[in-house]
Amino acid sequence: MAKLLEPSRFEAARQFMKRRARPLERAVYEHEFESGSESEVLKELAEFQNPDGGFGCGLEPDLRCKESSALATTRALDILEGMPPSDEKLATARKALATQSFRTPISRRVRSSSGSGSSRRESAKASAVFTREAEKSARA
Known part of the structure; x- marks a missing residue:
């Protein structure tokens, strides 16, 4: 059985998000819990998109690197996945998946010391998200 957050704790979390969260997280919160604008989330997300699309x-x-990375691009795609289908959302996902961080072979990327292959999993996850969104868009 799922536990529900007590109203006072939810309000404390809400106030924290309103006062202290970065604009992107605030926009995502408002979209999820307060019928906030999808366009506001896309606008805030665009602040983190580089010219290469990543x-x-x-x-x-x-x-905190400013360069495009598979990790940051996957996070952006996760945010997009939580929003209703739209042409703007699909265009953002297409541009992100065309970025160099997803086209460069794993052997040429700088890998973490653990060698976990997480970049490969992130790329596969991002591709799956894009495929689902493209299929939804084609059916609409």
Whole structure:
């Protein structure tokens, strides 16, 4: 059985998001919980998109590089996946998947010391998200 957050704790979390969250996280929160605008999420997400189509610029707070990365681009695609289908959303996903961070063979990328192959999994996940969105768009 799922636990529900007590109303006072939910309100504390809501106030934190309103006052302290970055604009992107605030827009995502408002979209998810307060019928916020999809266009506001896309506008804030665009702030992290690089000219090559990939995402960086500190989108993932633990990876503050400005260059496009598979991790940041996958995070952006995760955000897009949580939104209703739209032409603008699909265009953003297409541009992101065309980025160099997804086309460069894994052996040529800088790998983490763990050698976990997470970039490969992230690329596969991003491709799956794009495929689902393209199929939804084709049916609409």
